[in-house]
Amino acid sequence: MKQVNRVIFINLLTTSIVLGVYNVFTGIHIKILGYGEGVIGQVLSIGSLSIAVGSMLNAYFSSKVGLKKTISFGLILMSVGILGVGFIRNPFLIKISSSLMGVGYGFPFSSVGVLLIENSGESERVKVFSRNFIAQSLGTVCTSYLAGVIIKTFGKVFAAEKAIPLLYLLCVFIILLGFYPLKGLNDIDKLKKNKDKNFFKGFKDVMSGSALKFVIYNTIIGFGAGLVIPFFSVYLKFALNMDNEKVGVIMGLSQLGLVLGGFLVPYISKILGREMTVVVCQLLSIPFLISIAFPQGVFIMGLSFFLRSTLMNLNQPLIQNISLETVDYDNRALMSSVISMSSNATRAISMIIAGYLMENVSYTAPYYLTVVLYLIGTAIFYRSFNLEKKPLRGGIE
Numbered sequence: 168m169k170q171v172n173r174v175i176f177i178n179l180l181t182t183s184i185v186l187g188v189y190n191v192f193t194g195i196h197i198k199i200l201g202y203g204e205g206v207i208g209q210v211l212s213i214g215s216l217s218i219a220v221g222s223m224l225n226a227y228f229s230s231k232v233g234l235k236k237t238i239s240f241g242l243i244l245m246s247v248g249i250l251g252v253g254f255i256r257n258p259f260l261i262k263i264s265s266s267l268m269g270v271g272y273g274f275p276f277s278s279v280g281v282l283l284i285e286n287s288g289e290s291e292r293v294k295v296f297s298r299n300f301i302a303q304s305l306g307t308v309c310t311s312y313l314a315g316v317i318i319k320t321f322g323k324v325f326a327a328e329k330a331i332p333l334l335y336l337l338c339v340f341i342i343l344l345g346f347y348p349l350k351g352l353n354d355i356d357k358l359k360k361n362k363d364k365n366f367f368k369g370f371k372d373v374m375s376g377s378a379l380k381f382v383i384y385n386t387i388i389g390f391g392a393g394l395v396i397p398f399f400s401v402y403l404k405f406a407l408n409m410d411n412e413k414v415g416v417i418m419g420l421s422q423l424g425l426v427l428g429g430f431l432v433p434y435i436s437k438i439l440g441r442e443m444t445v446v447v448c449q450l451l452s453i454p455f456l457i458s459i460a461f462p463q464g465v466f467i468m469g470l471s472f473f474l475r476s477t478l479m480n481l482n483q484p485l486i487q488n489i490s491l492e493t494v495d496y497d498n499r500a501l502m503s504s505v506i507s508m509s510s511n512a513t514r515a516i517s518m519i520i521a522g523y524l525m526e527n528v529s530y531t532a533p534y535y536l537t538v539v540l541y542l543i544g545t546a547i548f549y550r551s552f553n554l555e556k557k558p559l560r561g562g563i564e
Contacts, residue, residue, distance in 0.1 A: 173348040174282040175299045177238065179306045180345045181245065181275045184338045186303075187310030189214075189268065191418050192318065193252060194401040195411065196331040197261070204401065206258055208522020211397045214265040216515035221273020222507035226500050233354035234278050234500075241274025242346065246339045253335030269511075275345070277507045280487045281500045282352075293433050293441075296484035301429035304480075308423045315415020322411075330411075373505050378493040380551040384544050385490070386509040391540030393514030394521040394533035395456070399472075406530045407468070417469050421476035428481030436485055442552045445482040445489075449545045452478035453538055460534040489552065 193214075194207045221241065228237045244267050251264025279299065287295040314334055321330035374382070400418055403409045409417070436444045455475035459468065494502040521533040 183306035212518035217269025219508035219511035221270035222277035226504035244271025253332035387544035389510030393517030421472035
């Protein structure tokens, strides 16, 4: 289990920075610099698209040099990228920096699931993925809240436009801590032996059967998520006039529900089954997403964020597990990368659309489109997986 703990710690560091800090405050930072929602959408879109690129590069390079070296390179790119976004004012260079951040994050992001599933047995796999999910969620909660507090504190000493860049500088030191657990991490032996394998042949298996169905489902959900999630903090800050500390609290609160969900998901999945748990939770999250579009005070807003985030993301350990079980052992790294690419590439497109809609139509317009896409995606998942109970492929027994 030491290997599992190392993987979880690396994921904790990188996702806390990205989900708890970068995704929450980058939009606000760009807005403070004087740019509109259109530019925010472009910057976040490029970052998301770059995660997709990084994920695919990770699948290739990890099969040649191992996961440790590719993750190491990813940590370096993340550090350079977040510094560029924080301290560069030119919008073009900010976009370049966002792309570096995204590519860097794509390496550990698409490696975690593979490392967890290959270092755990079938009987403990759901619990291992849930532990990782809980740690990730707790890290995001704490960093969202602390980031808001730190920015507010910095704002009392420095000019407002310098507060977030200084926070990003602090994030670099946290990212570099990932090299410590990475030193003791073992590469997957089978990946090392596949250096001479034709990398592109794996796409035939990934883009067929149950794996293809999952990619289609994931693409639709990713498109819907990209319309609203990256703009939550901008929506709270500029549509509802909340200060940075309250934004951090509410965004952190939305993640706090994931911790509870992470504890409950092994038990819920035993009652409903993995596939039906995904379907039910996604459907129940939709009314709370609609509620966010019609805010009725800070308390109701916070509660809606909490419940939407909990229900929509409670099933992430199950989804990650199911996706990697749709392919054979040798193709799991590639499948993880394809899933990341399909989700982030479509988010990149939907972020641009959302930025345009929020700037030219209304802040709530993307929410209605997201509801439709979530319903379609959930229906596809139900028809594709709830009726198909696939046996586990490979792994440690």
